[in-house]
Amino acid sequence: MDGKLTIGELAELFDVSTDTLRYYEKAGILSSHKNDDNGYRYYTYEEIIVLMDILFFRGMKLSIKDIKQIITKMGIADIKKLLYQNQRVVEDRIQELIKLQKTITQVVSHYEQCEQHVGKFSIVPAPDFKYKLLGKQADNLVAIIRKYKKENWDWLDSIRYTLLIPQEDFLKNPNFSSAQAAISIDKENLYMLDLAEQQELASLPEAEYLYTIVQTDYFEQDNDALGKALEYLKEEGRRVSGPMIGRYMASSHKDGLDFYEIWIATNSH
Structure with missing residues (x-):
């Protein structure tokens, strides 16, 4: 080898492409020499050491710009400071990934339910959540988003889109045509709202509730699941004693269906 490696030999040694090595040269972080006899690039021991550092810092996800500063301008103290800053960025990213993992787990749970x-x-x-009635469904979705949106989209699964059907309307037409829009939020997430907004929320009365999950396209004349829910209550010797409230769970856009978990207040005859 006589202390020299061609670009192909260097690429093979470190499992990188020759294009990557050329890119590092163009970026000014790696040098090469030119063989006067054949015009080919070659690298000496010094360039191999530099490339090892480049790959080491790239493995820590440092940018080419930062690596150039490390190689050409920075002493130990400055490099330490830069790495400390990168460490904080990584720690923030870890927290974001933990939050993302929690959100995905929760959404998967909704689909499983x-x-x-x-x-x-x-x-x-x-149920252990509080809600606020807003009005007609179609008129309020945009208003809900504008009022309750946060800097990120985590709020979408914490402040849940909710529908309420008054008892009389529900008994007359067990479908979603008369649904009114609401928002609901689990008690552990109330901190996301200011105190004034928290005071506007109500809890469902203490009672027994029929619980199920239904699917709807919002246009059906009779929702089969809601009709069966009323039949189930009749067979169990129970009657409806309050509105039906449903919290959005998931969508099947292919089928044009939304899924809601619903609660219907009930008591025995």
Whole structure:
């Protein structure tokens, strides 16, 4: 080898492409020599050491700009400061990924619940969330987004889009045509709202509730699942004693369907 490597030999040694080595040269962070006899590039021991540092710092996700500063201008103290700044960036990214993992886990859970509970009925206690009625569904979606949006999209799964159907309307027409828009939020997420907004929220009355998950395209004359819910209550010797409230869970855009988990206040005859 006589202390020299061609560009192909250097690329093979470090498992990088020759284009990458040329890019590093163009960026001014790696040098090469030219063989006077054949015009080919070659690299000496010094360039190999520099390339090892380049790859080391690239492995820490430092930019080419920062690496150029390290190689051409920075002493130990400045390099340490730069690495410390990068460490803080990485720590912030880790927290973002943890938050993203939590969100994905929660959304996957929603889809699993939709698969497992559509059309299945159970009697449960009052749900542990608070809600605020806003008005007609179509007129308020944009207003909800404008009022409650945050700097990121995490709020979409914390401040849940919610529908409420008054008891009389629900008994007359068990579908979503008379649904009114609302927002709801679990009690552990109330901190996302200021105190005045928190005071505008109401809890569902303490009672027993029929719980299920239904799908809707909002246009059906009768929602099959809601009709079956009323039949289930009748068979169980129960009657509806309050509005139906539903929280958005997921969408199947291919089918034009939205999924809601719903609660219907009920008591025995």
